[in-house]
Amino acid sequence: MNLTVTPTKQFKTTRIAIALIAPLDSRALTKRILLANVLEAASAHFPTQKAVAEKLSEMYGAGFGVTVERRGDAHIMNCVFDSVNERYLPDAGNLVSAAFTFLKQSLFEPLISDGAFDRESFERQKKNLGSYIRSVRDDKQLYAALSLQKNYFTDEAQSTPSFGTYEQLREITPTELYEYYLKCLANDQIEVVVAGNVDEQECLALASTLPVKPRRLYQGPLFYNQERQQAVYEGNEHQAVVQGKLDLAYKFPVYYRKEGYYAALIFNGIFGGLPLSKLFMNVRERASLAYYATSSYDSFRGFISVQTGIQFQNKEAVQTIITKQLADIKNGEISQREFQDTKKALQNSFLSRLDSPSNNLDQTLVDILTRKHVSAYEWQAKLNAVRFEDVIEVARKTELQTIYFLDGEVN
Structure with missing residues (x-):
């Protein structure tokens, strides 16, 4: 213990x-x-x-x-x-x-x-x-x-x-x-x-009064690395629903606090992780093709998922726009305003979490698992040090692996 x-x-x-x-x-x-x-x-x-x-x-x-x-x-x-x-x-x-x-x-x-x-x-x-x-x-x-x-x-x-x-x-x-x-x-x-x-x-x-006998530290692996699949898997499911769900999974081998991690946070924020992301602005706001469109980054399992709620007939159009947004980031089509605003939003989110006892406890456990502590000052410095080119580089590591579509056409 x-x-x-x-x-x-x-x-x-x-x-x-x-x-x-x-x-x-x-x-x-x-x-x-x-x-x-x-x-x-x-x-x-x-x-x-x-x-x-x-x-x-x-x-x-x-x-x-x-x-x-x-x-x-x-x-x-x-x-x-x-x-x-x-x-x-x-x-x-x-x-x-x-x-x-x-x-x-x-x-x-x-x-x-x-x-x-x-x-x-x-x-x-x-x-x-x-x-x-x-x-x-x-x-x-x-x-x-x-x-x-x-x-x-x-x-x-x-x-x-x-x-x-x-x-x-x-x-x-x-x-x-x-x-x-x-x-x-x-x-x-x-x-x-x-x-x-x-x-x-x-x-x-x-x-010391807790009845715990001596034992070794956790010896298993911490990060999960999914093998790359040669072909994209597409799964379709039919249920009596009024709103379709188009979700995509990307292999993204950038792990927590490893090389490229802070650039990955910014990339995900620009892609779909923040309110003014490319997915939100282009799929939901401009094209009006989704009720929601977001991305999330799992840095312990090395993958990014995209979640959307759409009308069934708009599946192909939505998927085309998602693909374009990712391609644009890979090609460096990011404005300086997007880049800097995402950095600021991530900083503000990080600082607000410091005011939460539960988040501080969670972070302590993560530090124990990774056997490394990063101070608030160091975290902000590493995020601020990320260059425009770093975001493009990590974005190019994404590779679409799975598409799942839930529609309302019941046979």
Whole structure:
């Protein structure tokens, strides 16, 4: 177990996280999200969600949640507690100590019976997760994005949604999930992160009470590199929908904080990642062919996706305009105003994230994963150092691999 403490007076809250980091495994995707839900809902000390809520209320309305995310080839389960800093409360007692106790009880002392998770609590969370998985089909924008990834990624752990599948969920038992939980505690890299106006030595003493045995750091790969496909794959799906979804996936081998990363941020902003991007201005505003048109850059998996909502009959026209916008950037058809405005927008977005405790915590975990910290000053300097030519160079690394179209023509 490793402890990272960031003493700061910037916020009036204290945020504590215990992160479990493991290599991504397609067979464990559903187990991990179900485990997170079970641990969040109850523990041996607080056997119902009502009991959990009442305890948090006693701690001046503290918050608690367990989330799961996929970062490239790493799978992270994050148990997060946040509360008002005790220094701003009269007679609050030691809230930091109370927070560590609560996290210890929630993560290391679960609600179990006869070597398995409590069946009633387990079944409730299993039912809730199943309902969410089935509901994804009703969110057509999300459904299209997930379908694009399913068609693009050749690795099952990457192509499967981060919340898993209903088929996997159906087979999980309370005993099997408890055995997986014990495996996580025994093998996962465990990181404790504390941020707030706290005493570092006190946090070290409290963290040392957690029942964690020594283990190695995460040894798996962090970045996922998709093999280049020789031909573009096109997938069409027909559903009774009123708005079509045309999504595209591009191989883009530029990774987080690696060579070309800061130029890639600017490229994606110009292409479709910001409100005044080429996709927004040309597909939506000028041509009026899309309800939305955006791009997103996954720097841990080396790909860029484009998402659009369109009328079915406009598919070819929209795809032609998207192709032209990318070709224009590759050919250097970017104005200095676009270039500088995108830099400013990225700077402003970065600075605003510094005012968010949750974003600061996420960044600390990313620094732990990459084993490198970049200061705010260094980040801005690297972004400002990007030249016009650098953006063109990284843009030329994009290669269309997959097209997914959801239309309303039901046969």
